[in-house]
Amino acid sequence: MVEACPITISVAPGDFDVAADVAALSKGRLDIGAIASFVGLCRDEQGQLSALELEHYPGMAEAELSRIAADATQRWPLMGIVIRHRYGVMQPGERIVAVICAASHRGAALAATDFIMDFLKSRAPFWKKEHKSQGCAQDWVDAREADAAALKRWHEGGVGQK
Amino acid sequence: MRIVYFAWVRERIGRAEEELDLPDAVRSVDDVIDFLVARGEDYAHAFSARKSIRAALDKAHVHSTALIAGARELAFFPPMTGG
Numbered sequence: 001m002v003e004a005c006p007i008t009i010s011v012a013p014g015d016f017d018v019a020a021d022v023a024a025l026s027k028g029r030l031d032i033g034a035i036a037s038f039v040g041l042c043r044d045e046q047g048q049l050s051a052l053e054l055e056h057y058p059g060m061a062e063a064e065l066s067r068i069a070a071d072a073t074q075r076w077p078l079m080g081i082v083i084r085h086r087y088g089v090m091q092p093g094e095r096i097v098a099v100i101c102a103a104s105h106r107g108a109a110l111a112a113t114d115f116i117m118d119f120l121k122s123r124a125p126f127w128k129k130e131h132k133s134q135g136c137a138q139d140w141v142d143a144r145e146a147d148a149a150a151l152k153r154w155h156e157g158g159v160g161q162k
Numbered sequence: 163m164r165i166v167y168f169a170w171v172r173e174r175i176g177r178a179e180e181e182l183d184l185p186d187a188v189r190s191v192d193d194v195i196d197f198l199v200a201r202g203e204d205y206a207h208a209f210s211a212r213k214s215i216r217a218a219l220d221k222a223h224v225h226s227t228a229l230i231a232g233a234r235e236l237a238f239f240p241p242m243t244g245g
């Protein structure tokens with residue numbers, strides 16, 4: 001029997017292979033019609049960032065991502081979820097996070113990916129510290145109001161159904 | 163009880179974790195913060211923006227009114243900025 005919705009959660013320092021994850025999700029399954037993916041990159045807006053340091057809470061990071069993935073399976077008929085988040089020091093342009101969701105149809109796959117990213121940003125215990133290229137300035141990145149506001153739309157009725 | 167700190171909360175307190183014997187009167191997460199703030203300037207500085215500090219008991223988010231009885235690990239950290 002095929003597992004209804006296999007969930008892969010990974011919190012590790014190393015880079016990941018999104019194409020391999022996409023291929024693995026649908027391997028041996030003919031009922032999957034849509035795979036949506038989001039990849040977040042280390043961004044340098046004004047040429048001022050030399051590196052990004054990501055701190056995490058070992059154990060809780062994995063646990064929280066698992067809770068968010070499980071919530072997504074309650075809202076949409078998903079057929080596979082992969083969430084990968086790196087920690088440690090990253091250079092501009094490097095991948096930080098990937099969320100990949102499989103379903104029969106694109107609506108569920110796209111919405112679930114969006115949902116997982118919204119909750120990941122506000123509830124998964126990761127913190128970014130920017131290392132600037134000039135001098136030795138370091139700054140913790142502030143949480144964005146927009147990220148907190150993004151969660152609210154998922155609490156309003158009618159978003160996601162099974 | 164094991165208390166762990168992350169990001170700028172950790173930096174302001176000057177340590178990543180510590181084991182504390184809490185008095186019986188310390189029952190909630192809020193009580194723990196009051197207890198810590200009374201311990202010194204570094205703690206007071208870390209918790210000065212108290213409303214923005216998040217807490218987790220045994221690696222799950224909780225409100226500051228949550229009771230700590232039975233929990234082994236309490237974490238304090240700033241709003242999360244992953245993704």
